[in-house]
Amino acid sequence: MLWAVTETSLEQDAVLTGPDEQQLFVVHRPRHPGQFLIAPLAPGGFADHHFEEAAEPNGIAVSNDPARAAAAVTRRLLPRYAGALAALRRAAALPDPPPGPAQIPGVVQLSWNSDGTVTTPLSHVPVDARHVFFLHGFQYKPTRGNFVLPAYGHGAQALRIQAVASYLGDRGIGVRLRNVPDNAPALPPARQPKYLPSPGRPRR
Structure with a gap:
């Protein structure tokens, strides 16, 4: 048509x-x-x-x-x-979804919603890390500009969120959960990236 x-x-x-x-x-x-x-x-x-x-x-x-x-x-x-x-x-x-969190430099914020989904704005996720969100079950919703992790259940969601947080943490990016239910996963802390450019003179 x-x-x-x-x-x-x-x-x-x-x-x-x-x-x-x-x-x-x-x-x-x-x-x-x-x-x-x-x-x-x-x-x-x-x-x-x-x-x-x-x-x-x-x-x-x-x-x-x-x-x-x-x-x-x-x-x-x-x-x-x-x-x-x-x-x-x-x-x-249904009530309209709440506004997304304000962006914090060096942090990706995940919002746990009342319907069981977990969301974060696409613009808050580094470009070179977006494939990891897709890999672990997040879906992109262009009408909202969000990554959405469907309500798989807290156990399945915990594994997926921890995997994403571990990947980001290895690159010095923190992950913060908002509106966390009681049995939400514990997230690994952000660490310094394994490879940092030397502050001295450039390599030849």
């Missing part, structure tokens, strides 16, 4: 409005005479992070036969569209 809209010249298009704020975008399918592309439109009034938990439904191609097209939309598209809208509304009903 994106290719059809951005890379081709549309002959005609229409927006169909239905109940429960549902809207379907309809265009002729390029290079396929007698077919249409139909895709659901995202409703307004939601923040970007509300879409993280919604499985956004893809568009479908249908024939120009009205009965067959209506049957395909009813069977293949509308149920997934309704599920995505319900997920959006559930996400919007």
Whole structure:
């Protein structure tokens, strides 16, 4: 659908409005005479992070036969569209996430959230250490600009956080946990990097 809209010249298009704020975008399918592309439109009034938990439904191609097209939309598209809208509304009903911690030089702060996830702003993590977060189960959420460690359970999270903290600590970067539950892991202290440039004259 994106290719059809951005890379081709549309002959005609229409927006169909239905109940429960549902809207379907309809265009002729390029290079396929007698077919249409139909895709659901995202409703307004939601923040970007509300879409993280919604499985956004893809568009479908249908024939120009009205009965067959209506049957395909009813069977293949509308149920997934309704599920995505319900997920959006559930996400919007939850309190907004608290603002991230202020950045402290030489420290990565991890926030333990009420839903069991652990987060830290991507901008607070050194570029050459970000791969370690991915390696140990953190996911990047671009709508929030955060690394997120899912709620695997405190035992599994403890191992992952300790591994990340150990890697950062070996490079002289501290890790601080905020809103720590009682059974959160103990973190290793930050240490001086193993290799430091000599303060004397440069090497030849």
